[in-house]
Amino acid sequence: MEQLFAPWRIEWVTRDEDADDIEGCPFCVLPDRDADRESLIVARSDRAFVILNNYPYNPGHVMVVPHRHDGDYETLDDAELLDHARLKQRTFAAMREAFDPDGFNAGLNLGESAAGGSIDDHLHTHVVPRWTGDTNFMPVVADTTVIVEAVDETYDRLHEAFAARSGATTTGDDRAVAFSFGE
Numbered sequence: 001m002e003q004l005f006a007p008w009r010i011e012w013v014t015r016d017e018d019a020d021d022i023e024g025c026p027f028c029v030l031p032d033r034d035a036d037r038e039s040l041i042v043a044r045s046d047r048a049f050v051i052l053n054n055y056p057y058n059p060g061h062v063m064v065v066p067h068r069h070d071g072d073y074e075t076l077d078d079a080e081l082l083d084h085a086r087l088k089q090r091t092f093a094a095m096r097e098a099f100d101p102d103g104f105n106a107g108l109n110l111g112e113s114a115a116g117g118s119i120d121d122h123l124h125t126h127v128v129p130r131w132t133g134d135t136n137f138m139p140v141v142a143d144t145t146v147i148v149e150a151v152d153e154t155y156d157r158l159h160e161a162f163a164a165r166s167g168a169t170t171t172g173d174d175r176a177v178a179f180s181f182g183e
């Protein structure tokens with residue numbers, strides 16, 4: 001049976017008990033926690049960051065998120081657009097090195113939940129690596145432990161691949177790889 005592949009329909013779910021206590025917007029709170037690995041933030045630029053999805057449809061499913069809390073893509077200024085786009089470029093490159101996918105899905109959910117996103121007031125671009133015939137690779141209903149282990153391994157592989165990109169700065173395996181694009 002052909003399954004609809006719609007990774008953006010999955011709920012963003014906090015990873016651990018502590019994270020469930022987050023008050024407010026996770027995409028605002030998590031980057032300020034000074035716990036990048038725990039928060040699954042694998043790369044940062046001046047105006048955006050890359051965070052792994054807790055319940056990936058495919059290994060490597062991440063979101064590239066502008067820091068500013070806003071749900072309206074049209075209000076991003078030029079510096080934010082460029083920074084976000086450059087970080088997406090690094091994300092594709094890092095994923096290609098880490099996972100050797102056949103292709104990618106990348107997209108935004110804009111507007112109320114009709115568009116399928118679970119956090120609709122803070123922009124985020126889903127980037128999902130795809131392999132030929134992968135729709136059943138990791139069912140959403142898979143055991144949580146399996147998913148957490150997969151996410152840990154994914155973090156390590158992506159972290160290493162981001163660190164190898166031009167302009168990357170690393171300050172340890174538990175800290176996001178930092179990019180400065182000179183804006």
Ligand SMILES: [Zn+2]
Nearest residue numbers: 025028069122
């Ligand atoms: Zn926010």
